[in-house]
Amino acid sequence: MAVTEKAMHATNGHTSPPASKPADGYTIIGSRPVRPDGVDKVTGRAIYGADVRLQGLLYGKVLRSPHAHARILSIDTSKAEALPGVKAVVTGADLPTAADKVEDLGESAINLKYLSANILAHDKALYHGHAIAAVAAVDSHTAEEAIGFIEVKYEVLPPVMTVDDAMADNAPILLDGLRTDEMGEMGSKPTNLAKHFRHQQGDLAAGFAAAEVVVERTFRTETVHQGYIEPHTGTAQYNTDGQVTIWASTQGTFAVRNQTSEILRIPVSQIKVIPTEIGGGFGGKINVYLEPVAVLLSKKAGGKPVKLVMSRTEVLQATGPTSGSNIRIKIGADANGKITAAHAELYYEAGAFPGSPVGAAANVVLAPYAIDNLQVDGYDIVVNRPRSAAYRAPGGTNAAYATESVLNEIAEKLGIDQAHIRLINGAKQGDRRPDGVQHTEPIGLLETVQAIAESDHYNTPLTGKYQGRGIACGYWNNWGGKSSATAVLNADGTVSLNEASTDIGGSRASIAMQFAEAVGIGYEQVKPRVGDTDSVAYNDVTGGSRTTFSTGMAAHNMGVEMLSQMKERLADVWEVDAVEYADGEFSGGDNHISFQEAAALIYKTGEPLMVSSTVFPRSFGPGFSTQLADVEVDPETGKVTILRYTIAQDVGRAIHPSYVEGQMQGGVVQGIGWALNEEYIYNEKGQLLNGSLLDYRMPTALDLPMIETILVEVPYPGHPYGVRGVGEVNIVPPAGAIANAVANAIGSRMFELPMSPARVLEAMKE
Amino acid sequence: MAKKVMVQTVINNDDTTFVCETRQTLLEVLRDELGMTGTKEGCGNGNCGACNVMLDGVLVNSCLVLAVEAEGRTVTTIEGVAEAEGLHPIQQAFLEHAALQCGICTPGFIISSKALLEQNPNPSEHDVRLWLAGNLCRCTGYDKIVRAVLDVASAGQAKAGA
Numbered sequence: 040m041a042v043t044e045k046a047m048h049a050t051n052g053h054t055s056p057p058a059s060k061p062a063d064g065y066t067i068i069g070s071r072p073v074r075p076d077g078v079d080k081v082t083g084r085a086i087y088g089a090d091v092r093l094q095g096l097l098y099g100k101v102l103r104s105p106h107a108h109a110r111i112l113s114i115d116t117s118k119a120e121a122l123p124g125v126k127a128v129v130t131g132a133d134l135p136t137a138a139d140k141v142e143d144l145g146e147s148a149i150n151l152k153y154l155s156a157n158i159l160a161h162d163k164a165l166y167h168g169h170a171i172a173a174v175a176a177v178d179s180h181t182a183e184e185a186i187g188f189i190e191v192k193y194e195v196l197p198p199v200m201t202v203d204d205a206m207a208d209n210a211p212i213l214l215d216g217l218r219t220d221e222m223g224e225m226g227s228k229p230t231n232l233a234k235h236f237r238h239q240q241g242d243l244a245a246g247f248a249a250a251e252v253v254v255e256r257t258f259r260t261e262t263v264h265q266g267y268i269e270p271h272t273g274t275a276q277y278n279t280d281g282q283v284t285i286w287a288s289t290q291g292t293f294a295v296r297n298q299t300s301e302i303l304r305i306p307v308s309q310i311k312v313i314p315t316e317i318g319g320g321f322g323g324k325i326n327v328y329l330e331p332v333a334v335l336l337s338k339k340a341g342g343k344p345v346k347l348v349m350s351r352t353e354v355l356q357a358t359g360p361t362s363g364s365n366i367r368i369k370i371g372a373d374a375n376g377k378i379t380a381a382h383a384e385l386y387y388e389a390g391a392f393p394g395s396p397v398g399a400a401a402n403v404v405l406a407p408y409a410i411d412n413l414q415v416d417g418y419d420i421v422v423n424r425p426r427s428a429a430y431r432a433p434g435g436t437n438a439a440y441a442t443e444s445v446l447n448e449i450a451e452k453l454g455i456d457q458a459h460i461r462l463i464n465g466a467k468q469g470d471r472r473p474d475g476v477q478h479t480e481p482i483g484l485l486e487t488v489q490a491i492a493e494s495d496h497y498n499t500p501l502t503g504k505y506q507g508r509g510i511a512c513g514y515w516n517n518w519g520g521k522s523s524a525t526a527v528l529n530a531d532g533t534v535s536l537n538e539a540s541t542d543i544g545g546s547r548a549s550i551a552m553q554f555a556e557a558v559g560i561g562y563e564q565v566k567p568r569v570g571d572t573d574s575v576a577y578n579d580v581t582g583g584s585r586t587t588f589s590t591g592m593a594a595h596n597m598g599v600e601m602l603s604q605m606k607e608r609l610a611d612v613w614e615v616d617a618v619e620y621a622d623g624e625f626s627g628g629d630n631h632i633s634f635q636e637a638a639a640l641i642y643k644t645g646e647p648l649m650v651s652s653t654v655f656p657r658s659f660g661p662g663f664s665t666q667l668a669d670v671e672v673d674p675e676t677g678k679v680t681i682l683r684y685t686i687a688q689d690v691g692r693a694i695h696p697s698y699v700e701g702q703m704q705g706g707v708v709q710g711i712g713w714a715l716n717e718e719y720i721y722n723e724k725g726q727l728l729n730g731s732l733l734d735y736r737m738p739t740a741l742d743l744p745m746i747e748t749i750l751v752e753v754p755y756p757g758h759p760y761g762v763r764g765v766g767e768v769n770i771v772p773p774a775g776a777i778a779n780a781v782a783n784a785i786g787s788r789m790f791e792l793p794m795s796p797a798r799v800l801e802a803m804k805e
Numbered sequence: 806m807a808k809k810v811m812v813q814t815v816i817n818n819d820d821t822t823f824v825c826e827t828r829q830t831l832l833e834v835l836r837d838e839l840g841m842t843g844t845k846e847g848c849g850n851g852n853c854g855a856c857n858v859m860l861d862g863v864l865v866n867s868c869l870v871l872a873v874e875a876e877g878r879t880v881t882t883i884e885g886v887a888e889a890e891g892l893h894p895i896q897q898a899f900l901e902h903a904a905l906q907c908g909i910c911t912p913g914f915i916i917s918s919k920a921l922l923e924q925n926p927n928p929s930e931h932d933v934r935l936w937l938a939g940n941l942c943r944c945t946g947y948d949k950i951v952r953a954v955l956d957v958a959s960a961g962q963a964k965a966g967a
């Protein structure tokens with residue numbers, strides 16, 4: 040029984056773009072202008088990582104380990120070096136010895152020794168695809184041939200692929216020096232368990248004793264990849280004066296600079312990172328993979344620039360992904376559905392080096408709900424898979440999937456509506472997160488649940504036997520981080536806005552809009568550009584949903600400052616005490632001029648006008664999302680079709696609603712892929728079997744209906760326009776919402792992601 | 806050094822002759838030899854559509870076409886879509902609908918959408934989704950892309966009816 044075209048919820052008729060009008064009380068914010076980089080991106084002119092072309096450019100290729108776990112006994116590169124056209128070959132032996140210390144160089148902390156060993160393996164290959172050596176040659180085919188001539192002798196070791204493998208007695212050890220950090224105490228034995236931490240509140244035993252129902256379940260989720268369509272690239276030139284230039288497709292140019300500096304022991308002052316356009320990141324383009332290797336190759340090749348571009352298989356084998364996990368959740372509730380106690384145990388696979396997102400997951404796992412008695416245990420475990428990288432609300436999707444599944448079981452047992460149980464338990468201002476952090480400002484979780492409960496979707500009944508409906512909530516912390524920007528007033532009344540947050544989804548527009556709003560000029564008068572690491576002060580990564588929030592705050596500050604300086608300058612010129620500015624007009628004494636005229640006058644009468652702002656907001660508004668999924672299950676094949684999907688998300692204030700909706704839709708569709716299809720499949724040797732986009736199956740347009748969005752605006756008071764990060768929280772609920780819908784459709788619950796057809800069929804037999 | 810072959814083609818209405826190795830794909834030659842980097846590589850094996858071009862009016866994945874196969878044929882790439890007067894309506898619709906986020910998939914989607922509307926000027930939502938299933942986008946969830954294409958189609962219908 041295939042789901043028909045008509046059964047899928049259609050476009051609600053509208054195909055013309057939504058009207059672009061500002062929100063109440065604003066002149067720009069809330070409108071939907073075309074992004075400044077738009078024309079370049081629809082005409083093919085925009086330059087992405089692989090599009091960089093330089094004089095004398097060499098092309099590089101990386102040799103990767105065919106084994107998941109092996110000691111490297113020897114590497115002989117002589118035959119590769121002898122191949123005509125080969126200009127340089129490097130291995131881990133070319134890397135300087137890294138310091139054995141933990142540093143935060145991007146979005147999360149890592150030991151520099153491990154960071155270095157992930158670039159080019161030191162003594163061990165720790166996953167299938169681990170970089171072993173690299174070649175630069177006159178063209179990519181020659182480089183490809185050359186890596187085939189590199190001879191590596193391995194001692195193959197047994198692979199450790201899962202939490203269970205890694206925690207087993209006598210498990211093979213990945214990292215000789217690793218010891219368990221057991222709630223702050225360092226262990227003495229070699230281990231694969233890097234860390235165990237705990238959050239605790241209230242009295243867990245008393246809470247469970249007070250419960251009418253207790254549900255305890257164990258879940259397994261598989262490794263998934265961010266899946267950006269642009270593969271990783273890295274282009275670098277090592278100049279003979281020791282200056283390094285890197286062209287990077289990255290979420291953070293300064294993160295690339297810092298990591299390259301630490302790995303290669305080159306001072307940051309000698310490294311300039313130039314951002315290209317970036318073809319998606321989702322957290323996966325913060326860690327460096329290729330850039331330091333390109334620098335090493337360029338140096339060996341006498342300073343010729345070297346470009347490395349990964350194949351899709353390399354991307355899947357050796358970058359990203361996010362953690363597979365084992366999660367146990369126990370929740371107790373009283374007869375009214377009020378949660379009395381909850382215990383979560385999160386076992387996250389970090390990949391080859393410590394640093395899974397289990398810390399963030401521990402904050403997400405119970406966060407939508409106000410729970411007096413709780414305990415969260417987090418475990419960070421190394422396995423022979425690629426080093427995990429951030430992926431949109433890192434760790435949150437798996438964690439929420441488990442919580443939301445158990446919560447629905449409780450609701451079913453108590454006969455409570457699934458939206459209602461979330462209203463009963465939903466967190467409000469003043470409640471605490473599992474780690475004790477209090478929501479001191481207003482939060483919008485309950486508003487999002489309410490929006491779903493009142494939606495047309497929720498109030499439209501299902502129509503088919505194998506249809507089901509599920510709700511889930513999600514939380515994400517968001518981030519502030521450091522941002523820097525400058526703004527130059529041009530003589531024609533335009534403003535050149537120079538910032539350093541790489542733009543992955545329209546942030547040049549949202550930042551320019553906030554500047555224009557602050558100044559009271561048109562959006563088209565603001566010309567934003569993303570500069571390199573020499574052009575502004577330090578700037579954190581585009582990640583943590585922070586760019587429109589923090590860099591937007593810097594833009595706002597600059598707008599305010601520019602106006603005040605303009606007033607002072609005009610007061611001097613006009614020889615008046617005070618200048619006023621309203622409705623785009625400066626006035627003082629008998630003088631009245633427009634912004635544009637003021638810019639010309641300032642240009643003529645004195646020094647050029649430029650302002651700057653650096654910000655580091657320590658507080659920021661968390662994001663909540665509630666989502667509703669309708670599915671239909673094909674009882675013959677087990678295939679799950681999404682019939683209708685609605686997202687309600689607290690976005691604080693939507694600066695550019697189209698891009699906010701786009702973030703919500705995109706995050707949800709990634710979550711749908713995670714829930715239904717996507718997973719890393721390894722053979723018993725630990726080799727990745729599905730390293731292509733055919734076999735690693737991400738959602739296509741045909742797999743989906745339109746994704747309906749409800750923008751709930753509970754402004755965050757700590758931002759001049761009430762902005763909250765919007766990029767990440769949307770991916771937290773989908774797996775939970777879909778799991779609840781599938782359970783509703785087939786009448787039995789599944790405890791494993793993805794809910795692929797074979798697994799669904801299996802569950803339907805029960 | 807592999808032996809090189811001379812290939813004569815018409816690319817975006819310009820007579821174009823290039824020299825390539827027989828193992829080079831059309832995608833590689835467009836990007837690395839001709840400097841036309843608007844056509845993107847997302848997978849290199851036919852699974853993502855980022856490399857879509859038209860070959861003699863037929864939609865192809867240029868990563869699956871050898872450059873030598875372009876001999877005597879016409880190629881349209883993203884660089885050839887905009888018209889002298891300005892953007893093509895599909896390009897304009899992608900901008901107005903915010904149908905791109907990172908934009909790496911956009912050239913492929915535009916070429917593919919153009920091919921669809923040339924052969925089916927009045928597609929249903931399902932037609933659009935089916936046709937575009939060969940193009941992966943990881944950022945948008947496709948919603949705004951599908952709307953943009955439907956918008957161009959209905960504007961075209963309105964014009965045809967006028």
Ligand code: FES
Pocket residue numbers: 845846847848849850851852853854855856857866867868869
């Ligand atoms: S690059 Fe050709 S289909 Fe992906």
Ligand code: FES
Pocket residue numbers: 268318319904905906907908909910911941942943944945
């Ligand atoms: S816009 Fe990024 S892949 Fe489509």
